[in-house]
Amino acid sequence: RKISERHDKVFATGCMNPEEAAKQPRANAAFVVLARNKELEGVIQSIKSIERHFNRWFHYPYVFLNDGEFEQDFKDTITNYTSAPVEFGKIDNTMWGYPDWVDHEVAREGIRKQGDAAIMYGGMESYHHMCRFYSGFFYKHELLQKYEWYWRLEPEIKYFCDITYDPFIEMARANKTYGFTIAVKELKETVPNIFRYASAYKRKHNIKSKGLWEMFVEPQPEKQDSGDDKRAKTLPNEILQTEPGHQNIEDIDPENMEGEKYNMCHFWSNFEIARLDWFRSREYEEFFDMMDKSGGFWMERWGDAPIHSLAAGALLAPRDIHYFRDFGYRHTTIQHCPANAPARQLPHIPWYEKTTEDEKERKEEDDYWAMPDPPKENGVGCRCR
Ligand code: GDP
Numbered sequence: 001r002k003i004s005e006r007h008d009k010v011f012a013t014g015c016m017n018p019e020e021a022a023k024q025p026r027a028n029a030a031f032v033v034l035a036r037n038k039e040l041e042g043v044i045q046s047i048k049s050i051e052r053h054f055n056r057w058f059h060y061p062y063v064f065l066n067d068g069e070f071e072q073d074f075k076d077t078i079t080n081y082t083s084a085p086v087e088f089g090k091i092d093n094t095m096w097g098y099p100d101w102v103d104h105e106v107a108r109e110g111i112r113k114q115g116d117a118a119i120m121y122g123g124m125e126s127y128h129h130m131c132r133f134y135s136g137f138f139y140k141h142e143l144l145q146k147y148e149w150y151w152r153l154e155p156e157i158k159y160f161c162d163i164t165y166d167p168f169i170e171m172a173r174a175n176k177t178y179g180f181t182i183a184v185k186e187l188k189e190t191v192p193n194i195f196r197y198a199s200a201y202k203r204k205h206n207i208k209s210k211g212l213w214e215m216f217v218e219p220q221p222e223k224q225d226s227g228d229d230k231r232a233k234t235l236p237n238e239i240l241q242t243e244p245g246h247q248n249i250e251d252i253d254p255e256n257m258e259g260e261k262y263n264m265c266h267f268w269s270n271f272e273i274a275r276l277d278w279f280r281s282r283e284y285e286e287f288f289d290m291m292d293k294s295g296g297f298w299m300e301r302w303g304d305a306p307i308h309s310l311a312a313g314a315l316l317a318p319r320d321i322h323y324f325r326d327f328g329y330r331h332t333t334i335q336h337c338p339a340n341a342p343a344r345q346l347p348h349i350p351w352y353e354k355t356t357e358d359e360k361e362r363k364e365e366d367d368y369w370a371m372p373d374p375p376k377e378n379g380v381g382c383r384c385r
Pocket residue numbers: 033034035036039065066067068126127130153154155270
């Protein structure tokens with residue numbers, strides 16, 4: 001097999017001709033934007049940026065979603081900033097808010113406590129609902145049913161570089177499932193028990209790592225009983241109002257996650273390009289359902305980013321993931337700048353080192369990565385500014 005089949009590499013070096021690329025057929029894909037009316041200004045900024053750097057050539061449609069109704073002014077304004085098709089949808093209470101198997105009062109109390117503990121967004125009920133929606137529901141929304149791929153867009157983001165090829169088409173061609181541009185560490189106090197449950201899911205379904213799980217495991221687990229382990233061994237199950245079974249971790253997983261510890265790494269999900277059918281798969285659904293039934297979306301403040309990431313860790317292989325190292329991207333204070341990312345950057349994460357056993361392939365691989373980096377102006381990214 002060729003190296004390119006095994007390794008994730010940049011899809012394009014420097015600038016392509018976007019007008020040529022745009023003559024090719026489109027993927028079955030859309031931008032997905034969850035937003036509130038009051039975020040109009042931030043959404044305009046994001047649309048301007050993605051239109052200028054990409055969508056003025058490619059005209060991919062937008063799907064706007066909201067748990068409330070979009071105001072007419074919001075809709076009219078947005079449609080003025082793009083010539084691409086735009087749809088606006090409402091999220092109903094089957095996808096947002098407390099399901100009936102949850103005791104609302106216990107959940108509210110849990111959220112209140114997180115607020116008192118000054119956990120980032122911990123005391124904000126709507127933020128918990130948003131994270132759960134993006135973890136287990138957006139891909140089931142009726143407006144997304146017709147799509148195979150999505151590109152997540154948030155208010156107040158910025159693209160720095162021109163994107164002069166179609167990333168959906170390249171993802172499909174390279175047989176990729178999930179694409180990211182920034183990976184960061186999660187705030188520990190938002191997810192004290194998330195890894196315990198994700199790990200239990202793996203064992204319950206007898207899932208063997210395909211090489212990506214290791215990305216999320218602390219290489220040298222600290223000694224047991226360091227301060228961290230004072231955390232609860234399980235999430236309180238009073239949150240479960242009715243029957244859907246005990247979800248105490250001891251019942252699911254008697255071994256209770258000996259040995260492995262989450263390193264807090266996750267793909268930053270405010271940017272994502274991914275296949276919807278992966279989220280719609282039985283495996284992902286089972287994963288989400290188990291995480292959901294633990295109550296962690298309320299009793300802790302599990303983000304959709306670590307949820308997507310740990311699901312990828314359990315279910316996908318390194319070759320299924322694409323790192324968009326050529327996308328200049330910024331959200332709030334964190335950014336990715338392609339000028340710092342040579343085309344053949346070797347990430348220092350274990351799964352890259354484990355991808356082959358074959359000696360000859362291994363050498364070929366090492367030689368390839370050992371080649372000097374191209375000069376910056378020939379690196380990845382196009383007209384970054
Ligand atoms: P942060 O990026 O983690 O600081 O969180 P944001 O406030 O940007 O929220 C993430 C995404 O969810 C953004 O697209 C927001 O517009 C959206 N969002 C957050 N809370 C709500 C909500 O209550 N209703 C709606 N409709 N969208 C929300």
